[in-house]
Amino acid sequence: MRIDKHPVLHFEKGRKVQFYFDGRPMTGHEGEAVTAALHANGVMVLSHSLKRRHPRGLFCAIGKCASCMMRVDGQDNVRTCILPLREGMRIETQEGKGRLK
């Protein structure tokens, strides 16, 4: 899912880059939010709630909640909705509360 044309907003797109989601290679545009690239590749479940393990998708989209926290290049609890995509990034689904690292 990706909005290419918008009546008001203009999207500048970076070059196409490859990244990895749970080990799978995917492509997105450099500089767009990691969650935007994931959505464009059909990935809607970003994390799971801590108590009941219910799936969590994009919620606030401005870095204020914890729905999009994922492991990025080995670092836990990264808010992927405000993280610009870079080439070769390794995005992983994070289970649990995140480790101190």
Added chain:
Amino acid sequence: MKYDAIIIGGGIIGASIAYNLTKQGMRSVAVFEKNYISSGSTGRCGGGIRQQWASPENCKLAVKSVHLFEKLDQELGFDTEYYQGGYLLLAFTDEEVEQFRKNVVMQQGAGVPVRLIGVDEVAAKFPFLDTSDLKAAAHCRTDGHINPMLVNQAYADAAKRNGADIHLFTEVVRIVRDRDRINSVITADVRTFETGVLINAGGGFSAEVAAMAGITIPTRPQRHEILITEPLEKFMDPMVIDFHHHIYFRQTKHGSVVMGYGDPHEPYTHNIQGSLEFLKTMSLMITKVVPAMKKVKIVRQWAGLYNMSPDAQPILGKVPGVSNYYQAVGFSGHGLMLAPAVAELMAELIVTGRTSMDISDLSIDRFAGRTEFKLEKAVV
């Protein structure tokens, strides 16, 4: 309305004294709290429980407290998140190591299972710490931490079950005293309650409570700031205190890390605003000690009052010239951890006139005619 005992303050000290008075057979006990349970210092504190103190009196009281904490959940029927994960005191200078060495001998004599451990052992057991500048550490395995709000509520609920009245959002604005006896208190909503004895458990406002009874006590409020991080998977058992960087930190059951920094230059006021300066200093200090904290997000910050006494030790018992006034004040930042023991002994003093452990060293008489005091140094 008449009570046998009125306690001013619904924090951990007031609630635990109320419970112990009812437990020791006092019929009508009331707590007057101007806000709600844990609204003051208790609900804002770090939650540490430590037996490693610089004076034998504090050690003995803390040891008694830990024995009571160990049975408390069962006794009060409440999960207070009490956790004996140990307590680690860090030494960064030779002077600190020397002081710790002396303290450990004294503390072991007071029954504290504490030992001095070397840097290699610290590094192996607590890999989250940066040990490059560390000289040694003192570790006590039966120390730990607790959820302050839950244990405060547990005591208040238990006191209530035993028949105590807990008056929330009820501020005492006047204490009526006739010569050497306190007769009654008057609340902000203009009700009068007569009382047999009055107990000052006013925390950060203990001096103001005493003043209403015409009593002057040498306690002063001092802001201490604190913050909490996002929850993390459990990575640390002990609470850690570092007198060199003036910080302490612990990981809660939920996984968040609670940490505080004690500013040595903080003035004595009732200010409990959070400051940007604290966020900066706290971040600098914690990342020196736990470098991986650099990547951890802060969720919120707040502040509370230490009720400082001249020697940073509590002031317990009666005062000269007033027959039915008691106080448990001036805890100087360690009231929560001493509460179970202090409350039991205060209740004994009030009900029987005697205590099963001598606490006369902690009475206000120790300040009479003196201007310099032996300070309890093990405080952040």
